[in-house]
Amino acid sequence: MNKQLETLAVNAVRILSADMVQKANSGHPGLPLGAAPIAYEVWAHQMDHNPADPEWINRDRFILSAGHGSSMLYSLLHLFGYGGLGTEDLKNFRQLGSLTPGHPEYGHTTGVEATTGPLGAGLGMAVGMAIAEKHLAAKFNREGYPVFDHYTYALCGDGCLMEGISSEAMSLAGTCGLGKLIVLYDSNSITIEGSTGIAFTEDVEKRFEAFGFQILTVEDGNDTEAIGKAVAQAKADKERPSFIKITTKIGYGVPAKEGRASAHGEPLGEENVKILRESLGWPEQEAFAVPQEVYEHYSTLARSGAAKEYFWQQMFEEYGRKYPELKAGLDAYYDEEAPLKLLDDEEFWARTGKAEATRSISGKVLNVIKDRMPNLIGGSADLGPSNKTVMNGEPDFSRTCPEGRNMHYGVRELGMTAVANGILLHGGLRTYAATFFVFSDYMKPMLRLSSLMGLPMISVLTHDSIGVGEDGPTHEPVEQLTMLRSLPNMHVFRPADEMETKAAWYSALTSLKTPTCLVLSRQNLPVLKDSGKEALRGGYILKKESSDTADILFIATGSETGVALEAALKLEEEGISARVVSMPCLDVFEEQDKAYQESVLPKNVRNRAVVEAGSSVSWGKYIGIDGCYITMDEFGASAPAGQLFEKYGFTADAVVKRVRECFAL
Incomplete structure (x- = not known):
């Protein structure tokens, strides 16, 4: 490997990231400058991925749990040739409608495996991906046919590990023995408020050891060879997930920012971007300019990934011939219909x-x-x-x-x-x-x-x-x-x-x-004889009024629907015409056409009451300024359920009394 070319390739990630943040005058340059060698080594030499087929089912997954470092991810996607992410897209970092939003967004930018930003969330999602790989491999792999045989990489920082979700997810990962999960810890000892020492002094490695992880350490975050060896060692342990602590310097290459909190979440400044180019020995002075040899290098790496998928596809075709029932079963797993x-x-x-x-x-x-x-x-x-x-x-x-x-x-x-x-x-x-x-x-x-x-x-x-x-x-x-x-x-x-x-x-x-x-309810609910598939529309008429126009319209959900129905029948006995609308899903009802919505909730019926043992806040749109709220706007109490429904007015008699008061019926 040409070491000089590799250094250029790493620094291309740094420079593009810094240029993106600087042009946007917004973003987080510190992580990309420190962690670029980690990302490069993993993407270039450790991961199996094919930019020409981002949906390859056996690709390795990479999740940037520290999603604020998105400029680094976009630089990699651009250099590897994912989804036509061009230089103009990098120049539009954090701008309206761009493919390079402030944090990575799944389904928006090709190659982004998960929406990250809330710190630690990416670690939890990485565990889910590793569980899926392990489960599908057990279901479908056969000797000599590793249909599912890929790794999940998650790059996290100090903030991710402070969030409680990291403990929940990592504890589960160790318990489940997710040997193909590799957590890369960008350990730069800096958060927004300063040194991690002010709030985060635990021994993270011992913590992960207690979770059941293999623990590996790389002392120099610029040493791609050491990073590669650590990842290889991680892969060799099939029984435990691996945690690789890699010591880096936030804001690397900018003396005024290196190792300081100010490198985290603000642009470097034009002068510091110039200094960065000088300290890295970057040959291009124009923003976003990358030497052609670097692009060619990444293109070669991308072709290597395509070759890996090609050989996998050859194996998969043979698998389909040898195990047609398994192949048909696997196809069914991916059948959305x-x-x-x-x-x-x-x-x-x-x-x-x-x-x-x-x-x-x-x-x-x-x-x-x-x-x-x-x-x-x-x-x-x-x-x-x-x-x-x-x-x-x-x-x-x-x-x-x-x-x-x-x-x-x-x-x-x-x-x-x-x-x-x-x-x-x-x-x-x-x-x-x-x-x-x-x-x-x-x-x-x-x-x-x-x-x-x-x-x-x-x-x-x-x-x-x-x-x-x-x-x-x-x-x-x-x-x-x-x-x-x-x-x-x-x-x-x-x-x-x-x-x-x-x-x-x-x-x-x-x-x-x-x-x-x-x-769903804990307690038994009555059978509603007229319920059915109409519930698929979110809301429907459970009981029609007895005359041409309803004197009152009830809207209810869940356990209170039966109560509203009973109240309506009581009112009908007294000559008051009542309609009952069951509204199991307001969201789906909102997706129906206006004509259907009007047929269920006619505008000319102003006397409307909602019956739901929950907050009234959801309902103003449906019952209007004249509406009657029979809802739960206070905390409950400890008592048998029947007593509580009576106490808070969720009985047929209480509902009848309330609507009479509201509408002078």
Whole structure:
């Protein structure tokens, strides 16, 4: 290897990164200047990847958990020739509509494997990718045919390791023995406020050793040969994930910035960019100019990656001939339209006519689905029996049973959700994650990323209201429905019975770009004889009014739908015409055409009441200034569920009384 050319190749990443930040007058130059040798060595000599086919299923994955260093990632993608990311794109760093946004965004820039920015999130998603690789390899690999045989690399910094999600995710990685997960720690001992010594003095290596990682150390972050040897050693350990601590200097090459907090998140300044060129011996003075020999070098590396995929494709074609059933099974794993078959599946939609908790109904639905969707894998944050999220007859995923489909996440809701995102990002699998609804608070940052990335993640969130009962207000969700409904690109289903629960699952499984939250009851709910597939439209008329125009229109969700229906029938007995609209998913209802929305919620009916044991904040648009809120705008209490529903006004008699007061009926 020409050492001089390699130095130029590394410095090209540094220079382009600094130029991007400087032109934008915004960004984070410190990490790219310090970590460029790490990224170069991994991308050039350690990773199997083909810029001409960014979707190759057996490519190595690279996740920049320290997403603020995005200019480094864009420099690499540009130099390797990913997705036509040209010099003009680099010049538009952080500008409106550019392919080079401030933090890496999945689905926006070719070659970006995950949306990162919230520190530590990338580590969690990397664990999910490594789990997916291990599971799919166990399912499909055969001797001599390593269909799935790739590594997941995650580059993190001090901030990633301070965030609690790193402990959740890394602990799980060690427990599961993810031998193909390699964490690269850019250890520069600097954060925004100064030295890490002011708030972060733990022995990180001992911590990761306790998690079950192989620990490796590189003292000089500029020594690409040492970095390469460490990665090779990491690959040699098949039983443990590896943690490589690499000591770097933030802002390397700029004496006024090197090793200082000021290098982290502000442009270097024109004079310092000039000094950087001088200190690195960079031959080009014009911004964004790179010697042709450097481009040719990266092109050669890219062709090497293409050759690796070519040989894999040859093997895969032979695999298909030798194992046609396995090949057909693998193709089915990647068939996004397979869940659509459930629409006409009689067993799936069969009514039992039994009053049950929607969490129990969901559990039964799951165990119908799992036989039709062998690529479904998922689990709970130590609440599987309560969430009803165990796939019966299926083994548990573990270091010794990677073919298992039941995930045990432990009490790690935040990490669980990041891991689930990573499983989906990997491809080939569908997944769900579960906990009590009130603990969606712990999931929310990663659910936000699910929505942002357009991942069809399924969250099973049970114990959905004051129906939790004796556990009291710490476990009784009030504002969580509003929180999740406020997320763009998120479907929040709160079904009222068996058929609505099935509709919610069908919607979740057939979604391609939108995550779904299934919000389910602990207590039994009555059978609604007129519920059905109409719930797939988000909201529908459960009971029509008895006259030409309704005197009152109820909108309800979940366990309160039956209450609203009973109240409406009581009012009808007194000659008051009432319509009941079941609204299991406001988000899906919003996606319907205006004509349908008007047919369900006619504008001429001003007397509207919402009945939901949750915050009133979600509902103003639907019930208007004249509306009546029968909602939950205070914390609950510890008592049997029936007593709580009576105390807070969620009984038919209480609802009738309230609407009479509101509308002088």
